Amino acid sequence: MPEIVATSKVIPIPRTNDFVVKFANVNGSGSASANNMFAKAVFRMGIPVSPHNIFPSNIQGLPTWYEVRISESGYLGRRDGVDLMVAMNEQTIKSDIKSVLPGGYVLYDNSKTLAADLIRDDVNYLGVPLKDICLREFERPAQRQLFKNIVYVGAIAAFLKIDFKILTDLVGDQFRGKEKLVPPNIHALELGHQYATENYQCPLHIQLKRCRKTNKKILIDGNTATALGCVYGGATVAAWYPLTPSTSVVDNFNKYCKRLRIDPGSGKKKYAIVQAEDELSAIGITLGAGWNGARAFTATSGPGISLMQEFLGLAYFSEVPLVIFNIQRAGPSTGMPTRTQQSDILCCAYASHGDTKQVLLFPSTPGECFEFAASSFDIADRLQTPVIMMSDLELGMNEQLCDSLHWDDKHRYDRGKVLTQEQLESIENFGRYNDVDGDGICYRTYPGTHPSKGSYFTRGSSHDPFAAYTEDGDVYAEVMKRIARKFETALKYLPKPEVRRQSKESKNQTGLIYYGTTTGAIQEALDNLARKGLYFDTLRIRSFPFHKAVRNFIQKHETVYVIEQNRDAQMKSLLKIECSATDKQLKSILNFNGMLITARHIESEIIASLPSIPESTDSKKKQA
Amino acid sequence: MTYIRKPKFRHPQLKTNDLGFTHRDYEGALTTLCAGCGHDSISAAIIQAATEMSLPPHRVAKLSGIGCSSKIPAYFLSKSHGFNSVHGRMPSVATGANLANKELAYLGVSGDGDSASIGLGQFCHIVRRRINMLYIVANNGTYGLTKGQLSATSDIGSRTKSGEESLYNNIDLAALAIEMGASFVARSFSGDKSQLVPLIQAGLSHKGFAFIDVISPCVTFNNTDLSTHGYKNTWENYEALSSIDYVPMREEITTSYSTGEDKEITLHDGSVIHLHKTSKNYEPNDKENALHHINEYKKQGKIATGLLYINQDISDLHELLDTVDKPFNSLATQDLCPGAETLKTINDTFR
Incomplete structure (x- = not known):
C-alpha cells in the first residue's frame, strides 16, 4: 500500500463534510463543467455545498477560480483559507499554494517537477501526472487538454471519498443526447481515481460522508x-x-x-x-x-x-x-x-x-x-x-x-387598477390621475379599450388629475403629494423584513441589519459569536420603502450594525433618511473588495468595535 | 392658447365618414404653437387623413418625444391614447407599445432635434427593427423650443436667425431611413397638403415601418432667406418625384391613368396608391435608385419629395419574432403560467 506523501510538518486535523476546495484554472480551458460536476456530486451526497466562481473579465487565458465551500452545518457563505487547492494554473500557482491552510493539501500536475520555491513544509502535496495520463490515453489534442479536468475530478473522488456512481450518473446527465461522449469521460474519471488510490492513502484526512441535508433542495x-x-x-x-x-x-x-x-x-x-x-x-x-x-x-x-x-x-x-x-x-x-x-x-x-x-x-x-x-x-x-x-x-x-421553487396554481396575476370597457361605460368623468380610492393609486386604461372613454395623454411633464398639462404649482404639488402617498400604500404589497430574536431570555441591546447576499454569512457569524457569549437580534431587509418594523427595530436597540457590501454604507444612509435613525444608533460593517463577505469578517468587526469583551464571555471561551 | 377652450359647436351639415364621425371627432386640443407654424399644418393633414380613412380614433396610439414637434399629438385625435415621452426616445417606447398590442395603429411624431440628434441611435434602430407604424418627423432645421439653435438637419452653410452658420454636414433622415431598411420612405412639405395627406394615408396603411420627413418651417426662428427649411426656399426648390393618390380599399378605382409613367401599388390592407412619376428614371421599388434621386436633386439645391421608396414584401417585427396572434396585453395567467406541476420537473433538473 503506497504511503501518503506527507510532506507537511503540520498534522492535518481530520474533518468530514466541513472544508473548502478551490480550483485554480486558466479561463477557457474547459474546467468549468468539470468543477461543477464536483460541486454537484457533493450536493447529491446530501451535503450542503456552495460553489463560487471567481472569474476575470476575459474569454480566454486569464486566471479563474472555483471555490467550493462544503458545510454540513449549512453555512453557505465564503470562508477564508483553502483545505484542498487544485492548482492547475502556472500563472497563479505560487499565490494559490500560499493560500492553503497549514495541514491542507495541494493537488498538482506532477508530469513536471514542482519548482523548489513552491514547496511549503506545512502542506501536503498530491501529485497526479495529468498531462502524462492524457497524452497516453487520448489521441486528439483537444481531448488531451479537456480530459485533464475530468481526470483530476476522478482523483478527487478517491481523495475525498465521493461515491463513484454519483459521478458516472452526472456524466450521463451532462451528455444526454450526446451519448458518444459518456464512455471517454467515465474513462477519464477512472484514470484519475485509479492513480490516486494506487499512489496515495485514500481518503485523506478531509473527506465526505453521505448525509441527508439536501433533501427537497436544489442547486x-x-x-x-x-x-x-x-x-x-x-x-x-x-x-x-x-x-x-x-x-x-x-x-x-x-x-x-x-x-x-x-x-x-x-x-x-x-x-x-x-x-x-x-x-x-x-x-x-x-x-x-x-x-x-x-x-x-x-x-x-x-x-x-x-x-x-x-x-x-x-x-x-x-x-x-x-x-x-x-x-x-x-x-x-x-x-x-x-x-x-x-x-x-x-x-x-x-x-x-x-x-x-x-x-x-x-x-x-x-x-x-x-x-x-x-x-x-x-x-x-x-x-x-x-x-x-x-x-x-x-x-x-x-x-x-x-x-425547491414553489408555485401556487391558485394564484392569478394582479393587474391592478385597470378599467375594462364595461367599467368605463359606467364612469362619467374618467381621470387617469384622479385618486378615487384615496390610496394614491389611480385607475388606468389600456389604449384602445373604449371608443370614446378612457383615453388620456401620458406625459413626463406636469399634469393634473385628468392628465392634462398644467403649470399650476398647486395642482402639480397635489399630484406629487399623491404619488408620495402611493409609496405608503406600497407597504401592503411588499415583502416584510425578516426579524429574529436570537435569544429569548436576554434582552438584546444590539441588533444586526443585513440584506441580500450578506445573508449566507450571517448564521455562521451569529453561531460563532454566540459561542463567545454575544447575542444579537437580526433584521433582514427585503424591500424598500421600509416597513414600520425596520424603524421599530432600530428604535428598540441601543446599537444596530448595518452590514453591507459597499464602501459608503449606502443602506445605512437610506435608513438614516427614511427611518430618522442617527449615526449614534447605526454602525457599519462593510466589505467592498468585490468578494462575498465572510462570517469571520463580520465577527471580527463586531468584536473590534465592542468597548471590551465582558468577563463572562472570556470565561465561557475558556470552557469551550 | 390653452386658456381658450375650443368651442364645442359643430356645423349640423358637417360631412361624416363611414364611422359616422366628422373631422371634428379627429381633432385635438387647441394648438399652443406659434401662429403660422408648419407643425399645425401637419396636425391638420393627419386629421384629414384619418377622417377620410375612417380610422377608429381609439385604435390609434400616438407617441412623441420632446420638442415643438412632439407637442403636436396633443392637437389631433383626442380620442386616441397619447404618449409624450422623453427627448429622442420615442422609438423605444413605440417599440414596446407595439410589442404589447399588435392590433393598434401606431403613429409616431418627432422632430429633427428629437430624431436626428439626441435620438439618432434610437431612430436608426427602430427602422432596423421594422416596427409596424407611421413615423413622421416635423423637420424645421432648428431647435424652436429653446429659441433657434442649429439642428443636425440644418444644411451646411445655412444660417440661424441670429446669423450663426451651420458648419457641419446635415443628416438626411429620409436617406438614412432607406439605408437602415425602412420599407416606406417619403418626404413632403407641411405647406403641400395635397401631397402630404395621401402620403400619411398610405403610410398608415403600409405594413411595416413607414417614414415621412416633413419639411415644416419654423416661422419664428428659421424662416429666413438663409435657411433651407423656410417657406421661401422650400417652395422654390420643391420637386415632387411623383404625385400620389391614395385610394382606400373600399372605393372603386375610377380615375384612369396612362401607363408608363404611372405606377399602381397595392398595400397590405387592400388600399391602392397611384404614383404619377415626374421623373422617367425614378423607380420607387429600387433602393439605390431612390438614394440616387435624393442626392441628384440635392446637388442642384432641390428637395426631392413624394414617395421615395416602398417595399411591400417585407415582414414587420411581430412576424420576425413569430409572436401569437392575440395581443400580449390580453394574455392572462392561464395563457402564460406553466403551473406547479411543470415547476416540479424543472426543480428536478437542479438536483
Missing part, C-alpha cells in the same frame, strides 16, 4: 431562478442590452420560453425578446410595453442603471409599471465587472432627477429570486410604478443551495 443560480420567475410571473416582453453579470437572466428567460411559452395550436410565441441598441432603449421598450398593458422587464447592472435614470423618472411620474433586474457588480464606472457588490442602493432608491422614489426588492437566495421576480410584476401593476429587484453577481451567477 440553482439566482439569474436562472429570476428568469423562471419572469416566465411564471407572466412577463411577455423582455428588452435588454448584454451586460455582465445580468446577461444570463435573459438567456435563461429565452431558454425557458422556448419550452414553456409556445402556443400549442399555432406554434407561435407568447413572448418577445428584443436585444436593444443600449440600455436607454431597453428600458424604453420595457416602459412602452408596460404602458400598453404587457408585463415587461429588463435585466442590467450598474452601468445600465446609470443610463436608465431618465426613463425611471418618466415611469415614476407618468406611473407606468415595469420591472428591472439589477444584478449589481463592483462599481463605480466599469469598476470590477466580474466581482460582486451591493453598491447601487442609493442610485436605485431615488433614481432619476427631481423628487423620486423607486420600489426595491432584496432577494437573498435563488428561491427568493424566483418568488420576488414573479411577484414583482404584480407589485408593479398594482402600484403602477417601476420595481427594481436588487440581486448581485454573487447571487446571480453562482449556484446556491435553496429550497
Whole structure:
C-alpha cells in the first residue's frame, strides 16, 4: 500500500463534510463543467455545498477560480483559507499554494517537477501526472487538454471519498443526447481515481460522508431562478442590452420560453425578446410595453442603471409599471465587472432627477429570486410604478443551495387598477390621475379599450388629475403629494423584513441589519459569536420603502450594525433618511473588495468595535 | 392658447365618414404653437387623413418625444391614447407599445432635434427593427423650443436667425431611413397638403415601418432667406418625384391613368396608391435608385419629395419574432403560467 506523501510538518486535523476546495484554472480551458460536476456530486451526497466562481473579465487565458465551500452545518457563505487547492494554473500557482491552510493539501500536475520555491513544509502535496495520463490515453489534442479536468475530478473522488456512481450518473446527465461522449469521460474519471488510490492513502484526512441535508433542495443560480420567475410571473416582453453579470437572466428567460411559452395550436410565441441598441432603449421598450398593458422587464447592472435614470423618472411620474433586474457588480464606472457588490442602493432608491422614489426588492437566495421576480410584476401593476429587484453577481451567477421553487396554481396575476370597457361605460368623468380610492393609486386604461372613454395623454411633464398639462404649482404639488402617498400604500404589497430574536431570555441591546447576499454569512457569524457569549437580534431587509418594523427595530436597540457590501454604507444612509435613525444608533460593517463577505469578517468587526469583551464571555471561551 | 377652450359647436351639415364621425371627432386640443407654424399644418393633414380613412380614433396610439414637434399629438385625435415621452426616445417606447398590442395603429411624431440628434441611435434602430407604424418627423432645421439653435438637419452653410452658420454636414433622415431598411420612405412639405395627406394615408396603411420627413418651417426662428427649411426656399426648390393618390380599399378605382409613367401599388390592407412619376428614371421599388434621386436633386439645391421608396414584401417585427396572434396585453395567467406541476420537473433538473 503506497504511503501518503506527507510532506507537511503540520498534522492535518481530520474533518468530514466541513472544508473548502478551490480550483485554480486558466479561463477557457474547459474546467468549468468539470468543477461543477464536483460541486454537484457533493450536493447529491446530501451535503450542503456552495460553489463560487471567481472569474476575470476575459474569454480566454486569464486566471479563474472555483471555490467550493462544503458545510454540513449549512453555512453557505465564503470562508477564508483553502483545505484542498487544485492548482492547475502556472500563472497563479505560487499565490494559490500560499493560500492553503497549514495541514491542507495541494493537488498538482506532477508530469513536471514542482519548482523548489513552491514547496511549503506545512502542506501536503498530491501529485497526479495529468498531462502524462492524457497524452497516453487520448489521441486528439483537444481531448488531451479537456480530459485533464475530468481526470483530476476522478482523483478527487478517491481523495475525498465521493461515491463513484454519483459521478458516472452526472456524466450521463451532462451528455444526454450526446451519448458518444459518456464512455471517454467515465474513462477519464477512472484514470484519475485509479492513480490516486494506487499512489496515495485514500481518503485523506478531509473527506465526505453521505448525509441527508439536501433533501427537497436544489442547486440553482439566482439569474436562472429570476428568469423562471419572469416566465411564471407572466412577463411577455423582455428588452435588454448584454451586460455582465445580468446577461444570463435573459438567456435563461429565452431558454425557458422556448419550452414553456409556445402556443400549442399555432406554434407561435407568447413572448418577445428584443436585444436593444443600449440600455436607454431597453428600458424604453420595457416602459412602452408596460404602458400598453404587457408585463415587461429588463435585466442590467450598474452601468445600465446609470443610463436608465431618465426613463425611471418618466415611469415614476407618468406611473407606468415595469420591472428591472439589477444584478449589481463592483462599481463605480466599469469598476470590477466580474466581482460582486451591493453598491447601487442609493442610485436605485431615488433614481432619476427631481423628487423620486423607486420600489426595491432584496432577494437573498435563488428561491427568493424566483418568488420576488414573479411577484414583482404584480407589485408593479398594482402600484403602477417601476420595481427594481436588487440581486448581485454573487447571487446571480453562482449556484446556491435553496429550497425547491414553489408555485401556487391558485394564484392569478394582479393587474391592478385597470378599467375594462364595461367599467368605463359606467364612469362619467374618467381621470387617469384622479385618486378615487384615496390610496394614491389611480385607475388606468389600456389604449384602445373604449371608443370614446378612457383615453388620456401620458406625459413626463406636469399634469393634473385628468392628465392634462398644467403649470399650476398647486395642482402639480397635489399630484406629487399623491404619488408620495402611493409609496405608503406600497407597504401592503411588499415583502416584510425578516426579524429574529436570537435569544429569548436576554434582552438584546444590539441588533444586526443585513440584506441580500450578506445573508449566507450571517448564521455562521451569529453561531460563532454566540459561542463567545454575544447575542444579537437580526433584521433582514427585503424591500424598500421600509416597513414600520425596520424603524421599530432600530428604535428598540441601543446599537444596530448595518452590514453591507459597499464602501459608503449606502443602506445605512437610506435608513438614516427614511427611518430618522442617527449615526449614534447605526454602525457599519462593510466589505467592498468585490468578494462575498465572510462570517469571520463580520465577527471580527463586531468584536473590534465592542468597548471590551465582558468577563463572562472570556470565561465561557475558556470552557469551550 | 390653452386658456381658450375650443368651442364645442359643430356645423349640423358637417360631412361624416363611414364611422359616422366628422373631422371634428379627429381633432385635438387647441394648438399652443406659434401662429403660422408648419407643425399645425401637419396636425391638420393627419386629421384629414384619418377622417377620410375612417380610422377608429381609439385604435390609434400616438407617441412623441420632446420638442415643438412632439407637442403636436396633443392637437389631433383626442380620442386616441397619447404618449409624450422623453427627448429622442420615442422609438423605444413605440417599440414596446407595439410589442404589447399588435392590433393598434401606431403613429409616431418627432422632430429633427428629437430624431436626428439626441435620438439618432434610437431612430436608426427602430427602422432596423421594422416596427409596424407611421413615423413622421416635423423637420424645421432648428431647435424652436429653446429659441433657434442649429439642428443636425440644418444644411451646411445655412444660417440661424441670429446669423450663426451651420458648419457641419446635415443628416438626411429620409436617406438614412432607406439605408437602415425602412420599407416606406417619403418626404413632403407641411405647406403641400395635397401631397402630404395621401402620403400619411398610405403610410398608415403600409405594413411595416413607414417614414415621412416633413419639411415644416419654423416661422419664428428659421424662416429666413438663409435657411433651407423656410417657406421661401422650400417652395422654390420643391420637386415632387411623383404625385400620389391614395385610394382606400373600399372605393372603386375610377380615375384612369396612362401607363408608363404611372405606377399602381397595392398595400397590405387592400388600399391602392397611384404614383404619377415626374421623373422617367425614378423607380420607387429600387433602393439605390431612390438614394440616387435624393442626392441628384440635392446637388442642384432641390428637395426631392413624394414617395421615395416602398417595399411591400417585407415582414414587420411581430412576424420576425413569430409572436401569437392575440395581443400580449390580453394574455392572462392561464395563457402564460406553466403551473406547479411543470415547476416540479424543472426543480428536478437542479438536483
